[in-house]
Amino acid sequence: MTVERLLPDQDARDLIALTREIADKELARRADEHERAETYPEGLFATLGAAGLLGLPYPEEYGGGGQPYEVYLQVIEELAARWAAVAVATSVHTLACFPVATQGTPEQRERWLPDMLAGRLVGGYSLSEPQAGSDPAALTCRADPADGGYRITGTKAWITHGGKADLYALFARTGEGRRGVSCFLAPGAADGLTFGRPEDKMGLHAVPTTSAHWDGAFLEADRLIGEEGQGLQIALSALDSGRLGIAACATGLAQAALDEAVAYAKERETFGKKIIDHQGLGFLLADMAAGVDSARATYLDAARRRDAGLPFGRQASVAKLVATDTAMKVTTDAVQVLGGYGYTRDFRVERYMREAKIMQIFEGTNQIQRLVISRHLAR
Incomplete structure (x- = not known):
């Protein structure tokens, strides 16, 4: 059944129509095959990005759609009605863009946001740890100061798009207590970063969920998003x-x-x-x-x-x-x-x-x- 949506303007109605067309063509016909075979839909997120569906709630000046959240969420719902795993990964990508879009410097936004919002760079979100899921203040992964940046050491868990994403919003400890967590935009390929075997999940098989192991990997200082200690707030x-x-x-x-x-x-x-x-x-x-x-x-x-x-x-x-x-x-x-x-x-x-x-x-x-x-x- 096609949901009759109350949308704010004609642009939003056109966007939902485009989403339905892409979702029927690119998602609905592929979902069963990939979920059964547990295979990743290579190239699909680039297609969604090229259509403008990966940056909808972010500013147009950086290549986003400038859409209200009310409209963006209805796009997510349309995607989920065809393929839940892809919709979840799209939501997580939007989540990964959030720290840069809201707390990044102008230089950081210029450097990363256009490619993220266009789907040329896919983002993941790395907050949880094996012993710090619902309690993020208990995380132990560390970011220790090093010459020109930080050394990351520790294990993260439950990362949607783990091993596939190009960038990760990474939260690591730079001090003690709730004010001792900082946020970084980490590359998906870094010396000292490895990913665990994808979790053998009950569902959402087409998009991997993994752990990540940081063994002293170096991050440049300009990958810190916001101030040190601001990570938990972000x-x-x-x-x-x-x-x-x-x-x-x-x-x-x-x-x-x-x-x-x-x-x-x-x-x-x-x-x-x-x-x-x-x-x-x-x-x-x-x-x-x-x-x-x-x-x-x-x-x-x-x-x-x-x-x-x-x-x-x-x-x-x-x-x-x-x-x-x-x-x-x-x-x-x-x-x-x-x-x-x-x-x-x-x-x-x-x-x-x-x-x-x-x-x-x-x-x-x-x-x-x-x-x-x-x-x-x-x-």
Whole structure:
């Protein structure tokens, strides 16, 4: 089903139409093959970048699209409805651009942003560590001063696009405590940097997730983004926006599962009528549709607050929580609608269900989102 979107202007409507055309041509026809074979879609992100889809919320002066977040997120949702792994990687790339775009010097922005926003350089986000996932202040990877720069030593974990990205927003310790973390834009190819074997994941197979091992790799001083000690502030600010990207991914995935379930229910017959006409199943589909619409409304509310310059941290956590919990429920219910067929790999809904699970975990688990929301309420 094509979602009828309320968009702010004709430019946004044209952008969504372009996104749908590219998503149908480049994503929908390739997703099943690459997910089954667990192969990376070489060249696809360059295609998305050439179409202007990798820099939408960033300034036009650096090659971005200058689009409000409200529009950018709906593009992400359209991508996710065809191929969740690609949409997640696109959201992570946008997250990796954030430190340079918001805290970089004019020289750093000129040096890196145009190529990142055009997709000539793909970005990854390297914050988590084996013992510091939901608690980034506990990270131990170090950036020690060296002549003309820093030596990076330690292990990072759960890096989307690990080993494939050209640049990584890297967070490493330059001091003690919460004010002792700094942000760097690190090259993907550096002496002393190696990547672990891709994680054997439940879903999102086409884009690798790896660990990274830094063995005294040298980074020039001009790769420090912002001031020393500002890293945690940058990371948490970026994650507010990143959570909205994941909310949009989850909504697109849930929409795809709903569409598959409705299409099947219109064709399958039992007891002399189509199963969608049985009230028990029809009500289940109605609840699925209500959940998808609610998830979309929730992330759009947070995005509009962001676009208006209002505080949106709590709303971003609400959107991430609601949309990803909804995706898990809707994809599970889609498998139920298809019955035994839904449990086979001949139908996409079993993949959708596997892909939905991780969305409740990354960019801050949904338990962490509840903690964030409750702390906002306490204040």
